[in-house]
Amino acid sequence: MAPPFSIPSVQRLSTQRIAPPVPSLCLFFFRQTQLWVDWSLPLLGVTVLLVTYSALLLVGPALWGPHCILPAGDTAPDLLWALSGAGVSAPQATGPFLHIGAVAGVTLLAWPVADCFYHTPPKVLLLLVYFGLTTALYLAPLMISSPCLMEDNQLPPKPALSGHRGAPMLAPENTLMSFQKSVDCDVHVFETDVMVSADGIPFLMHDETLTRTTNVREVFPAQATMNGTAFNWTDLQQLDAGSWFLEVRPPSLGLAGRDQVQAQKIPSLQQVLQEAKQHNISIMFDLRPENHTDYQSFINVTVETILRSGIPPQLILWLPDGFREQVRQQAPGFQQIYGLKSSWNETESPLRVNLPYQDVSTEQIGRYRQDNISVNLYVVNEPWLFSVLWCAGAGSVTTNACQVLKEMKRPLWLTYLMVWIVTDCVSFLLILSAFLLLQ
Structure with missing residues (x-):
C-alpha cells in the first residue's frame, strides 16, 4: 500500500541577519583595551581636522591678506617661514607647523589604510596614493626656500632691538x-608714542583715550x-598707569614688583629723554593724533622739549611726517627716519626706514641693505620670524618680546629642520607599526 501523500517539509529561511565583518582595527583595540569602540570615526574626524587646518594655513594669505614675507616666486612651502607675529590671525601665526600637522594627519590614516589593504580585496592604487602622499610630505622641507639657507660666514649681523613702548611683556x-626693563634687554632704541597735554607738556600715550591703560574712569568719570x-x-x-597690567598680564613679579607696577604714572617725554640720555639709547616716536587742529x-x-633736555x-x-622740513631747520642734528615710501621725496635717499614687516619682502630688505639703508621692521615677537628677518639683513626690529629675542645667538633654521626630521621619523615608525600590527 502506498504511503499516504505528504507534503515535503519546507525549511524555514532564517531571518537572522548576517553580521557584517568586524574591522580588524576595532578588534585590535578591543583585544588591547577590552573596550569596544569604533575607532575609525574618531581617527577620520581628527584627520579631517588636521587636513582642514593645513589647508587653512596654505590658503590663509588669500583669505586674510598678505600677512607674510615672501621672496619672488614663492610656493606654498615658503609659507612655513613666512607666517607669524602679533596682529596676524591664529592659523597664520602657526604656519611653521603646517608640515607637522599634515604628517600627523597621514600618520593617523595609516590604521584605516592598513586595515583596508589587509582585509579587503587588495587596493594597490590606494596604497600607492597613500605612500606617494606620505613621501611627498616627508620631503617637503627640502623644497622650502628661506633666506637662512646660507653659510655661517654669510650671516648678516643680528638685528638691533627697539623696545616697543618699552618692554610691555615685563611692565x-x-x-x-617698562623702559627701564627694556634697558636690561640691551635695546638700542626706545620706541614710543607722544601726545601733548592741554597745558603743553608732551607725555607718553598710545591710545587717543586713557581708558585702556589708566584708571581715568574712576578718577575722572565724566571725562573718561x-x-x-x-x-x-x-x-x-593723578592717574594710575600700572594696575591694569596686573589684570591683563599677571606677571611673576613678587610683592615688590607688584608694588612698583601699581606705582607707575604716565611719564612725560622729558623723563624718558633723560632715561635715554643716561643709557645712550636712541628714541623714536609717533606724535599723536596727527589729525589734531593743533x-x-x-x-x-615736542622739538623744544627735546632740545632743552640736553640729549x-x-x-x-x-618719525612724524608732518612738518618734517620745519623740524629739519629747527633741529638739523635729528636723524630722520621714514615710514611709508610716499613719505620721502624721489630725489632723496633715506638712511633709515621704519616699516611693518608684512609689507616688505626678503628681497626688498636685501636691496635696502645693499643701498646702505637701515631697515627697522615692526612688530616682531616670534623667534622664528626674527630669524628670517635676521637672515634677510634687517638692521633692527621693534619688539614686545625683547627679553626673548635678546637670548638668541643665531637664527632658528636648524632647530626647525631638526623638528621636521624628528617628525618624519616618528611618523614612519608609527605607520610601520600600524601595518605590522594589523597584518
Whole structure:
C-alpha cells in the first residue's frame, strides 16, 4: 500500500541577519583595551581636522591678506617661514607647523589604510596614493626656500632691538618701569608714542583715550572718553598707569614688583629723554593724533622739549611726517627716519626706514641693505620670524618680546629642520607599526 501523500517539509529561511565583518582595527583595540569602540570615526574626524587646518594655513594669505614675507616666486612651502607675529590671525601665526600637522594627519590614516589593504580585496592604487602622499610630505622641507639657507660666514649681523613702548611683556607699556626693563634687554632704541597735554607738556600715550591703560574712569568719570590731549599735566599725574597690567598680564613679579607696577604714572617725554640720555639709547616716536587742529604746535612743543633736555640730537630718530622740513631747520642734528615710501621725496635717499614687516619682502630688505639703508621692521615677537628677518639683513626690529629675542645667538633654521626630521621619523615608525600590527 502506498504511503499516504505528504507534503515535503519546507525549511524555514532564517531571518537572522548576517553580521557584517568586524574591522580588524576595532578588534585590535578591543583585544588591547577590552573596550569596544569604533575607532575609525574618531581617527577620520581628527584627520579631517588636521587636513582642514593645513589647508587653512596654505590658503590663509588669500583669505586674510598678505600677512607674510615672501621672496619672488614663492610656493606654498615658503609659507612655513613666512607666517607669524602679533596682529596676524591664529592659523597664520602657526604656519611653521603646517608640515607637522599634515604628517600627523597621514600618520593617523595609516590604521584605516592598513586595515583596508589587509582585509579587503587588495587596493594597490590606494596604497600607492597613500605612500606617494606620505613621501611627498616627508620631503617637503627640502623644497622650502628661506633666506637662512646660507653659510655661517654669510650671516648678516643680528638685528638691533627697539623696545616697543618699552618692554610691555615685563611692565606696563609706556611707563618708566617698562623702559627701564627694556634697558636690561640691551635695546638700542626706545620706541614710543607722544601726545601733548592741554597745558603743553608732551607725555607718553598710545591710545587717543586713557581708558585702556589708566584708571581715568574712576578718577575722572565724566571725562573718561575724552582725547588724552584734553587733560592738563596735573590731572594726568593723578592717574594710575600700572594696575591694569596686573589684570591683563599677571606677571611673576613678587610683592615688590607688584608694588612698583601699581606705582607707575604716565611719564612725560622729558623723563624718558633723560632715561635715554643716561643709557645712550636712541628714541623714536609717533606724535599723536596727527589729525589734531593743533598738530603744528604739538610739533613745536615736542622739538623744544627735546632740545632743552640736553640729549645728543643724533639719538633722536624723528618719525612724524608732518612738518618734517620745519623740524629739519629747527633741529638739523635729528636723524630722520621714514615710514611709508610716499613719505620721502624721489630725489632723496633715506638712511633709515621704519616699516611693518608684512609689507616688505626678503628681497626688498636685501636691496635696502645693499643701498646702505637701515631697515627697522615692526612688530616682531616670534623667534622664528626674527630669524628670517635676521637672515634677510634687517638692521633692527621693534619688539614686545625683547627679553626673548635678546637670548638668541643665531637664527632658528636648524632647530626647525631638526623638528621636521624628528617628525618624519616618528611618523614612519608609527605607520610601520600600524601595518605590522594589523597584518
